[in-house]
Amino acid sequence: MSESSGFPGFHSHSYDRDYTRPLFRVASFSDSGDEQERNSPSPRGRSHSMSRTASFKVAAPSRLSQSASKMSMKKLQQVVDEKSMEDEEMELMKEKYTKLLLGEDMSGSGKGVCTAVAISNAITNLYATVFGTCHRLEPLPPEKRSMWNREMDCLLSICEYIVEFSPTVQAMPDGSTHDVMATSPRSDILMNLPALEKLETMLLGILDSFDKREFWYADQRNQSFNESKKSFQRSEDKWWLPEPCVPDSGLSDRMHRELQQKRDQASQIHKMAMEINSSILSEMQVPLSYLETLPKSGRVGVGDAIYRYMSSGDQFSPEHLLNFLNLSSEHEALEIADRVEAAMYVWRRKASTTHVVSKWENVTEMNADGDKNLVLASRARSLLLCLKQRFPDLSQTTLDTSKIQYNKDIGQAILESYSRVLESLAHNTVSWIDDILMADENAKNGHKIRMQKQVFSQFSPQR
Numbered sequence: 001m002s003e004s005s006g007f008p009g010f011h012s013h014s015y016d017r018d019y020t021r022p023l024f025r026v027a028s029f030s031d032s033g034d035e036q037e038r039n040s041p042s043p044r045g046r047s048h049s050m051s052r053t054a055s056f057k058v059a060a061p062s063r064l065s066q067s068a069s070k071m072s073m074k075k076l077q078q079v080v081d082e083k084s085m086e087d088e089e090m091e092l093m094k095e096k097y098t099k100l101l102l103g104e105d106m107s108g109s110g111k112g113v114c115t116a117v118a119i120s121n122a123i124t125n126l127y128a129t130v131f132g133t134c135h136r137l138e139p140l141p142p143e144k145r146s147m148w149n150r151e152m153d154c155l156l157s158i159c160e161y162i163v164e165f166s167p168t169v170q171a172m173p174d175g176s177t178h179d180v181m182a183t184s185p186r187s188d189i190l191m192n193l194p195a196l197e198k199l200e201t202m203l204l205g206i207l208d209s210f211d212k213r214e215f216w217y218a219d220q221r222n223q224s225f226n227e228s229k230k231s232f233q234r235s236e237d238k239w240w241l242p243e244p245c246v247p248d249s250g251l252s253d254r255m256h257r258e259l260q261q262k263r264d265q266a267s268q269i270h271k272m273a274m275e276i277n278s279s280i281l282s283e284m285q286v287p288l289s290y291l292e293t294l295p296k297s298g299r300v301g302v303g304d305a306i307y308r309y310m311s312s313g314d315q316f317s318p319e320h321l322l323n324f325l326n327l328s329s330e331h332e333a334l335e336i337a338d339r340v341e342a343a344m345y346v347w348r349r350k351a352s353t354t355h356v357v358s359k360w361e362n363v364t365e366m367n368a369d370g371d372k373n374l375v376l377a378s379r380a381r382s383l384l385l386c387l388k389q390r391f392p393d394l395s396q397t398t399l400d401t402s403k404i405q406y407n408k409d410i411g412q413a414i415l416e417s418y419s420r421v422l423e424s425l426a427h428n429t430v431s432w433i434d435d436i437l438m439a440d441e442n443a444k445n446g447h448k449i450r451m452q453k454q455v456f457s458q459f460s461p462q463r
Contacts, residue, residue: 116413127421135241137432139208159189162411214255217242244436250444263433270426277419287406298343316379318386333391338398344380347373
């Protein structure tokens with residue numbers, strides 16, 4: 001994405017990891033004249049066909065009133081504009097479809113990324129195109145809403161053809177039965193895709209609900225220093241975002257309650273999208289290139305101080321360990337997360353030599369059977385979860401980035417990128433609402449102080 005700071009959870013890499021949906025449905029005209037224009041061999045032929053249509057339309061005013069002539073020309077211009085928009089959408093569809101087939105390698109030499117990564121990039125890039133410049137709590141513009149729905153419908157339609165086979169018995173008309181292989185949607189897609197589509201509908205519904213609002217936005221770059229000091233104070237790293245403004249007396253109680261309700265709803269959507277994304281990433285295969293970079297021992301990976309805390313005693317509290325580390329920035333938190341995650345896989349690999357584990361997420365200290373490596377791996381996982389909860393804006397770890405980069409499962413690529421962009425949109429929505437609630441609180445406090453000064457001035461003795 002062009003503005004990495006606008007989308008929490010993304011790293012900046014040499015390869016593009018901003019990801020998108022199924023492509024485009026373009027409406028077509030059934031009129032035979034339009035078919036001739038569409039099949040015209042050259043731009044010159046299309047313009048000639050258009051001029052013939054125009055001459056036919058202009059000939060009518062000799063028998064019609066002047067007002068009817070103006071209406072006819074207006075309708076003609078509307079048809080021309082719609083046709084031009086259709087042609088632009090068709091060209092855009094061809095371009096994106098070509099990039100998917102070529103794996104983003106426009107040389108055609110077969111050196112592009114695999115299909116899963118190309119689709120994942122497409123979903124992320126679509127999100128950046130549609131929502132990258134949206135920094136206000138307001139409905140999505142119609143043209144961007146149309147682009148998002150059209151292309152996401154096309155990209156997600158790929159999931160309709162990802163199935164799994166299961167044996168079943170088919171009854172024949174003569175009463176006999178035959179064993180056949182029936183198809184059904186893959187279980188992970190069947191469970192997660194409808195949930196993600198529901199979350200998307202809820203998020204866009206939150207934005208649509210603010211078409212009539214009591215607040216507005218002012219571009220901070222166009223404000224004087226004094227005006228900026230009066231209004232909402234934004235952190236210096238987001239100086240370029242528009243400032244939310246509210247009336248001098250603050251928002252009404254109804255609007256305040258609505259904002260709080262929408263914030264709680266968006267926060268729940270964010271948590272659900274995070275959970276789906278984490279589950280999909282956990283199911284992805286760990287790349288061999290990542291395993292080759294693991295340290296020789298988990299103790300070397302996490303360091304002596306963290307290792308002693310994790311290996312001492314029967315009771316382990318990830319909260320106490322994070323308090324002991326006293327992490328002051330997300331950069332430090334991400335560094336600790338990378339180290340702990342690497343150590344966790346070292347301990348898991350050692351434990352797998354003596355234990356057969358089908359799903360590591362089910363391993364806890366209670367069922368570790370006293371194996372020190374299993375215990376340490378379980379504690380490392382709980383520490384990672386606690387770390388991500390304390391830093392919800394934490395970027396993807398090195399392992400997550402490697403999984404996405406080397407993943408070849410198209411279904412997992414779609415679910416992971418779809419959940420990730422919804423997670424980012426939900427996070428931004430919560431942030432926008434928080435900005436308005438803070439501006440409302442500041443305005444109400446200022447109004448209260450002004451009212452108190454007026455009352456005090458009325459009762460103070462006159463000189």
